[in-house]
Amino acid sequence: xxxxxxxxxxxxxxxxxxxxxxxxxxxxxxxxxxxxxxxxxxxxxxxxxxxxxxxxxxxxxxxxxxxxxxxxxxxxxxxxxxxxxxxxxxxxxxxxxxxxxxxxxxxxxxxxxxxxxxxxxxxxxxxxxxxxxxxxxxxxxxxxxx
Amino acid sequence: xxxxxxxxxxxxxxxxxxxxxxxxxxxxxxxxxxxxxxxxxxxxxxxxxxxxxxxxxxxxxxxxxxxxxxxxxxxxxxxxxxxxxxxxxxxxxxxxxxxxxxxxxxxxxxxxxxxxxxxxxxxxxxxxxxxxxxxxxxxxxxxxxx
DNA sequence: CTTGAAGCTATAGTTGCTAGAGACATTAGG
DNA sequence: CCTAATGTCTCTAGCAACTATAGCTTCAAG
Ligand SMILES: [Zn+2]
Ligand SMILES: [Zn+2]
Ligand SMILES: [Zn+2]
Ligand SMILES: [Zn+2]
Numbered sequence: 283x284x285x286x287x288x289x290x291x292x293x294x295x296x297x298x299x300x301x302x303x304x305x306x307x308x309x310x311x312x313x314x315x316x317x318x319x320x321x322x323x324x325x326x327x328x329x330x331x332x333x334x335x336x337x338x339x340x341x342x343x344x345x346x347x348x349x350x351x352x353x354x355x356x357x358x359x360x361x362x363x364x365x366x367x368x369x370x371x372x373x374x375x376x377x378x379x380x381x382x383x384x385x386x387x388x389x390x391x392x393x394x395x396x397x398x399x400x401x402x403x404x405x406x407x408x409x410x411x412x413x414x415x416x417x418x419x420x421x422x423x424x425x426x427x428x
Numbered sequence: 429x430x431x432x433x434x435x436x437x438x439x440x441x442x443x444x445x446x447x448x449x450x451x452x453x454x455x456x457x458x459x460x461x462x463x464x465x466x467x468x469x470x471x472x473x474x475x476x477x478x479x480x481x482x483x484x485x486x487x488x489x490x491x492x493x494x495x496x497x498x499x500x501x502x503x504x505x506x507x508x509x510x511x512x513x514x515x516x517x518x519x520x521x522x523x524x525x526x527x528x529x530x531x532x533x534x535x536x537x538x539x540x541x542x543x544x545x546x547x548x549x550x551x552x553x554x555x556x557x558x559x560x561x562x563x564x565x566x567x568x569x570x571x572x573x574x
Numbered sequence: 575c576t577t578g579a580a581g582c583t584a585t586a587g588t589t590g591c592t593a594g595a596g597a598c599a600t601t602a603g604g
Numbered sequence: 605c606c607t608a609a610t611g612t613c614t615c616t617a618g619c620a621a622c623t624a625t626a627g628c629t630t631c632a633a634g
Contacts, residue, residue: 360549401507
């Protein structure tokens with residue numbers, strides 16, 4: 283049985299984050315010691331590692347909630363889980379496309395600036411006028427955190 | 429003189445967002461009509477377009493605040509503005525690198541899954557165990573919104 | 575002149591945490 | 605056994621950058 287600090291260390295998750303996951307119901311309420319401190323076993327450890335890894339792969343907590351509840355009944359078809367992963371892939375691809383365009387525009391800006399006064403600064407000029415951009419980089423669809 | 433709705437439409441910014449920008453001091457307090465409604469002229473329009481475009485390029489509101497105050501005195505050197513843009517470029521590059529790794533892992537996951545039961549689902553399996561990943565995609569540095 | 579859209583303020587909610595305050599628990603050293 | 609340091613507890617508030625709601629007033633069209 284691990285204390286919350288040890289668990290956090292083992293899983294690479296900060297202590298308040300673990301409590302937060304419990305609070306929003308991603309982790310079950312932990313057992314408590316005689317002195318009311320949380321205690322975790324192997325199962326909680328695996329669940330937290332799953333959450334952490336899925337977060338690292340950019341899944342939202344809502345998606346992770348679904349994935350966890352799917353993984354809790356192993357006899358079902360994995361179609362729903364695969365769909366979540368595929369939609370996360372689509373999301374990542376679209377962010378990638380957008381960031382690639384952003385990078386190109388930012389590079390253009392900084393390269394084109396001759397480094398004089400603000401009045402002649404290409405960075406400031408381009409920021410004020412999207413028609414100076416080479417690509418249409420604008421905020422296409424819904425954007426998520428990260 | 430435009431009302432807030434017309435301004436928002438023209439600049440592609442939602443009305444509450446404009447009020448929010450005013451509230452946090454990114455936009456100056458607008459003139460008001462006799463009936464206390466906000467009115468905007470050409471200058472506010474340009475300023476809002478600048479903000480919107482910079483947001484589209486991923487700059488934070490803090491960075492935009494600095495860029496705006498730089499652009500307000502055109503005789504200064506543009507070094508500071510260029511530095512902000514370059515650091516935004518670095519930020520975008522690092523997010524791009526991370527997303528590229530994520531995409532690779534997500535693709536591996538969905539491709540490797542044969543589509544049976546959850547118990548045999550490669551997606552669920554990989555999510556539970558980072559050592560099954562081909563790359564080290566983990567949360568490298570500070571991460572920003574978007 | 576009436577009605578519906580658009581505007582106003584103020585407050586609270588979103589996501590995924592993170593930081594603080596103040597009180598209790600545990601552990602290591604002397 | 606006592607003490608000091610560290611860890612944990614709950615609760616609340618804060619971060620970015622908005623978005624939504626409620627309950628009002630004002631405006632523009634018919
Ligand atoms: Zn410049
Ligand atoms: Zn542009
Ligand atoms: Zn599967
Ligand atoms: Zn991994």
